[in-house]
Amino acid sequence: AQSVTQLDSQVPVFEEAPVELRCNYSSSVSVYLFWYVQYPNQGLQLLLKYLSGSTLVKGINGFEAEFNKSQTSFHLRKPSVHISDTAEYFCAVSIYGGSQGNLIFGKGTKLSVKP
Amino acid sequence: NAGVTQTPKFQVLKTGQSMTLQCAQDMNHNSMYWYRQDPGMGLRLIYYSASEGTTDKGEVPNGYNVSRLNKREFSLRLESAAPSQTSVYFCASSDEGYSGNTIYFGEGSWLTVV
Numbered sequence: 001a002q003s004v005t006q007l008d009s010q011v012p013v014f015e016e017a018p019v020e021l022r023c024n025y026s027s028s029v030s031v032y033l034f035w036y037v038q039y040p041n042q043g044l045q046l047l048l049k050y051l052s053g054s055t056l057v058k059g060i061n062g063f064e065a066e067f068n069k070s071q072t073s074f075h076l077r078k079p080s081v082h083i084s085d086t087a088e089y090f091c092a093v094s095i096y097g098g099s100q101g102n103l104i105f106g107k108g109t110k111l112s113v114k115p
Numbered sequence: 116n117a118g119v120t121q122t123p124k125f126q127v128l129k130t131g132q133s134m135t136l137q138c139a140q141d142m143n144h145n146s147m148y149w150y151r152q153d154p155g156m157g158l159r160l161i162y163y164s165a166s167e168g169t170t171d172k173g174e175v176p177n178g179y180n181v182s183r184l185n186k187r188e189f190s191l192r193l194e195s196a197a198p199s200q201t202s203v204y205f206c207a208s209s210d211e212g213y214s215g216n217t218i219y220f221g222e223g224s225w226l227t228v229v
Contacts, residue, residue, distance in 0.1 A: 009155070032215040043119070043205055043220030044158070051215045090157060094214035101148070101171055102214055105157040 002027035004093045006106035014114050015083055021076040021109045023091030030096035033074040034103075035065055038088045047089070050074065061085065086113045117141050119221035121206040127227045128196045136191040136224050138206030145211035147189035148173075148218065149181060151202040158205065164189055166211060196228045 007022040025031060032051050036044040048059025055067040065076045074091060091106040121138045128134055140147065148163040150173075160173030164183040178200060180192045189208075193200055206221040 034217075041223075043207075043222045044218075045220065046217045049215070049217065096214070098214045099165065099171075101160060101163040101165070101173055103160070103218065105159075107155055107157040 002029075002031060002093050002095055002102075002104055004091050004104055004106040006089075006091050006109050008109050009107065010110045010112065012112045012114060013081055016080050018079050019077065019081050019085075019111065021089050021091075021111065023074045023076065023106060025072050025074065025091075025093045027072075027093065027095065032094045032096060033065075033067060034092040034094075035059065035063070035074075035076050036090045036092060036105075038090065038108075040087070044090060047076070081111070081113050083113050083115060085111060087111060119206055119208055119219055121204075121221040121224050123224060124222070125225045127229060128193075129229055130197060132196050133192065133194050134196065134226075135193075136204055136206070136226075137188070138190060138221060139188045140206075140208040140219070141187065142208060142210075142219065143186070144208035144219070145186070146209045146216075147183065148207040148209075149179070149189070149191045150205045150207065151175065152205060152223075153202050161191065161204075193226075196226075198228045200226065201228045202226060 003026045034049045035047040037047045038044045050067045094103040119140045145166045149161040150158040162181040164170045167186045204224045209216045209218045
């Protein structure tokens with residue numbers, strides 16, 4: 001079975017600073033990788049996903065993530081954050097060819113952007 | 116664009132009471148899901164329905180039942196609520212096909228069991 005670990009539960013950062021949210025996964029087979037964002041009191045929405053091809057994936061709101069197979073990581077980055085990026089971010093993994101009930105979420109990282 | 120709509124948004128139940136969370140999607144998706152979110156636990160799948168007429172257990176199905184009423188609607192029922200079921204519940208949907216599909220979430224239902 002696959003698993004996902006988000007290494008930081010909370011990340012405080014000042015506005016306009018760069019940020020990296022870390023995600024590591026474990027799986028014996030090929031995977032798909034996702035980042036979802038949850039703004040306060042809302043549901044989750046997709047930020048970006050890696051299915052295949054280029055290991056650098058660009059998403060909405062200026063975020064990007066890099067798939068590193070050798071390090072089993074999928075870290076999320078943004079070069080300059082805004083107050084509006086304050087949210088909880090979830091990394092998720094599913095098995096290539098598996099059922100959609102197979103999507104496993106990490107425990108989340110709360111990004112707090114301070115002025 | 117309504118997307119995924121779930122009701123009620125807030126509910127307080129007494130231990131032992133029953134209730135049903137309703138969910139409907141207007142994106143013509145085949146697959147639907149119910150997740151629960153607890154602090155520090157991320158999202159955990161309760162049940163999912165890959166297509167109309169089918170349902171499968173997820174990671175935490177105990178204490179819940181589901182009904183896929185039609186392609187649009189997927190309800191979650193708590194037969195005898197327990198304090199451990201205090202949580203935020205999310206309904207979601209996706210197109211069928213494969214595990215790389217994007218899942219679209221509703222805005223959540225906050226349930227407190229006292």
